[in-house]
Amino acid sequence: MSAHLAKVANVEHSHSAPGEILRSLGVQVTAQRVAVLDAVSAHPHATADQILESVRASIGAISRQSVYDTLGTLEQVGLVRRIQPTGSPARFENRVGDNHHHIICRNCGALSDVDCAVGEMPCLTASDSHGYTIDEAEVAYWGLCPTCQ
Amino acid sequence: MSAHLAKVANVEHSHSAPGEILRSLGVQVTAQRVAVLDAVSAHPHATADQILESVRASIGAISRQSVYDTLGTLEQVGLVRRIQPTGSPARFENRVGDNHHHIICRNCGALSDVDCAVGEMPCLTASDSHGYTIDEAEVAYWGLCPTCQ
DNA sequence: TACAATTTTTGACACAGTCCAAAATCAGGG
């Protein structure tokens, strides 16, 4: 990928073909990138390793390095979001830009989406932002999943 | 530490001597534990490694393993809270039980406390808990600190 | 002080991820 990326994904692209989306973001279209993007879409909250497996199943071969590179690229252009719960390797999803949150089981590590309770871009209002400019409020709910209670 | 700990810290203990606090929680008092507790108090949001350094400076020597064990013990009895921002090793603090949040600089990693905007134990109400029983809502605000803007 | 249980130390190890660098391959523009 070029060192400097001008564009960032907006939600309009969501329904286009993967190749189109990538091209429109100034990202070169490769089989690996399309396959990784597909895998992330098909398996929300998958780990890099699971994506590696998934892509290998679909296009035959890809290097681990390339998976990491691609996930990084897709994250940079805003097509993929990385979440990293305590005690778990990073997980990736293509549901971006809607400020949704996650609920994680302390026992088995199960992870589910949670729509934001407050509304659109809600939590962005901290009580005292200490001079920071806030662009994201990441909420992790911790507890026990139904089967672990 | 015994396999099963009955007691959990309550805020009353905060002003007592470290040894007293530990004893009252049924935790054996050791130089290492007191020193780790002191270090966490003196350096909020420190990493395990920083705590290791700090404790070595104060009592001369401690093993890395013991720092991890102790932090785990202190967390179990509720004297210490562990937070783990994406891309950062775990950080520890002794400000517990007030459901406060954190704001993190994407550029330099600076981390500050943020009082909860909503009130006491607010975010525990997710929009849809999917059958989970929630006991904590961990909020990380992401942005740029004053000096990085 | 002596004993039993807990804690600490020690050293190896696991895991996720990064970094490297050269060679091979590929995508997109002309």
Add this chain to the structure above:
DNA sequence: CCCTGATTTTGGACTGTGTCAAAAATTGTA
């Protein structure tokens, strides 16, 4: 179709964070 730059592969070394297990030391208690 050809070039050129971007991307991928390969294979390994390497880092940071954290864990495991057994031996040694310490704590609390009697």
